[in-house]
Structures are given as C-alpha cells and as structure tokens.
Amino acid sequence: MRRPPLRAAAAALTAATVIALLGVAVSDAADAPAAPVITVSESGCGAEWAAATDGHAGHLVLRLSDTARDPAEVYLIAPGSGDVYAEVLSLLPGVPRTLSTTLDGGSYALRCVFTDGQVRTSPSRTLSGTVADAVAGVPPLPDLDLGAPVTAYRAYVTAALPGLLAASRRLDADLAAGDLARARADWLPAHLDYERLGAAYNSFGDFDGAIDGTADGLPGGTADPSWTGFHRIEYGLWHGQGAAVLRPLGSGLVKDVQDMIADFPSADTDPGDLPLRSHEILENALQFQLTGASDYGSGTALATLQANVQGTRAVLGTLTALITPRDPALLPAVDAGLSALDADLAACRTAPGGPSDGSPTDGWTAPAALSLTQRQWLDSALGGLLEQLSTVPDLLQGRPSA
Structure with missing residues (x-):
C-alpha cells in the first residue's frame, strides 16, 4: 500500500524513544540556563566536563555547544564497555543543545562523532555513589552489526517470492478463464503472500505501488487507469466488474511480480530498515487494516493484519541476537503480545480459530462489522504491541563503538 514517508516516521519515533530508552532530553539551551556549557570542537570533546572535580551519581544536565565546522553526534559512554547512557544527535554548529540523564556511580566519558568522520573522546570522569533511578547503558551498535539480520531477512524474502508468483499466476488464470468465483x-491467499513481506517494501521500490497500491491520492480515485495490483483487482471482483475488465489486471500483476523478483537480487536493503519495520508494519496495520481503510470490498483486512503479525515475527526473528543483549525482557513480552493479537484475530472469524470455511473471504469479519467488544480487544492488543515495539528502532540505532 502507499505508506507514509519512512524518514518522517523515523524522526517522530526517535524523539519519543530516546527519552524512554536512555533517559535523555534534548532542547534549546535556554531550557537549562544553569547547566555548565560543554564545548565540542575539532580539537576536543567535552574537555571542561572531564576536567571537573569528580562528582556524585545522580541527575546530570549538560549544555553542549558545537564550535566545530561540522555537525556532531555526542554520546555519554562508559569507556570500558562503550555502553551509551545519553546522546544528542545532530548537534549543529552554533545551536546549543541540552543533554539530561541520571547516572549511577562509575566511570564515564563523552564521545563526539563528526559528520566528516572525525571521532573525539574525552578523558574519563568518575562519579561516586548510587541512585535508584539511574538509566541503564545500551551497548553500541556499529552499522556493520546489522549486516547479518539484513542477509537473513533477504533470504526469507527470496524463499517466499516463488510462492507469491505461483499464487499470482493462479489468480491470473482464474481471470483469464472468466471464473470470477474462483478468482x-x-x-486472498495471493494477497497475503505479499503482505507477509512487509519489511521489504522499500527494497521493492516502485513495484510495491504497482503490486499493492491503493487508490488514495490518485487523480481518478478508484477509476484511475494507472491503478493496478491486488487492491485494484479486489475492487473489481467485489464491485461487479467483468472478466474483460479484470483480465489485463491479472496478467499485469504477474508481470510486475516477475519483474520485482528479477530486480530484487540487485536492490539495496538499508540496514536501518529492519528495526524501523519491526514497529512500522503493525503501525500501518492499525492505520490501514483495523480501520478498514484499505478494504476494497473483500472484507479481509483482518486477514491482512494477521499476515502483518507474521511479517513482524519474521523481522524480529532476524534481530533477536541484537535485541536480547540490549533488553532481555522485550522479545518475550512482544511474543506474548503477538500471540494475544493472533488469538483475538482468530476469534473474529466465522469459525473462530478454525480452518477456512470455504468462502472467498475465508470466514473473516470485515472491520466495519466488528462488535464493540471485538474492536476493543484488537485495539488494546495492537496498542500494547506498538508501545513495546516502539523502543526497537532506537534500541538498534547505529551507535559507534570507537
């Protein structure tokens, strides 16, 4: 489907999760006029703070001022492990920012990473004592560490693409034969094969819009001649359009899937995509599936949501080795939440939890036909999951180890 811009969504997410994860607040310097000013420059990183008399554990507020030519990212780290306890991203020359966090006793330093590639680290400073509400450090994550998850996810997609093509060909054959009941x-099974690949749509490029785009934003709406793919075929099948209209759409779908498969080996997958998709897949499901906004007549948006749950599990499976050391409790909690959502979705079928009832829509209840209780169950389960998953993109944000 046509989705919100990735970078805008990421920016909104980071602002919320940095505070939750690292206990960091960033703002204009005027918000904390009494805080000491710490200088960031080409020749040093926070020398004033490191040179100060050793202090005590507790709440820390620093005003950061970049006097260098280039923007910088500033991390408050434990020198021994490299764990990050606070961070200010995109510190611009001449635009002071405030870093705020709560530290336990231990040894700390500031690390400044400039956009031109320079890295400066201050001498360490020791804080004494303990506090109950100190933030936990997050292990650094060099960008290369996401290479293995990307490789694993691309293998998952590659293995699934032949099934998508076979299912698309069956749909095309039905339309070519004029058997609209069979079509x-x-x-539905063909569409779900695509929806389970939810983390790959950025790698699919323009093929995503051609294969799974909605009519939203098209000049002619549902009558726009440029509209193609699964939802266009859905609209025709459930709005009385004949085989003569739908045949070209079926063959076009098969061609687009074939071209996408041929293109995928050379398509890039941004390593940052996977952490974002772990949250974004179900965020889109809340916006488009649970509301019924992407339903063009089949009433199967909840089946799509269930496929999105499966797609989310696939993404998280590739990230387990990175998430678990950083938050051991997160994945068990998310797994329980995904199972609860799956159970709630199964309860919304004609034969709850059972096999297909043989109908074209496989027994799924359309979102508009949900009872108030069913909608509350799904809203609650999905909302809880999104809150848990919102920490993943920041947890796995690239942070230098040296």
Missing part, C-alpha cells in the same frame, strides 16, 4: 477465492 475471489484465490485473491
């Missing part, structure tokens, strides 16, 4: 039955 309505075969449309």
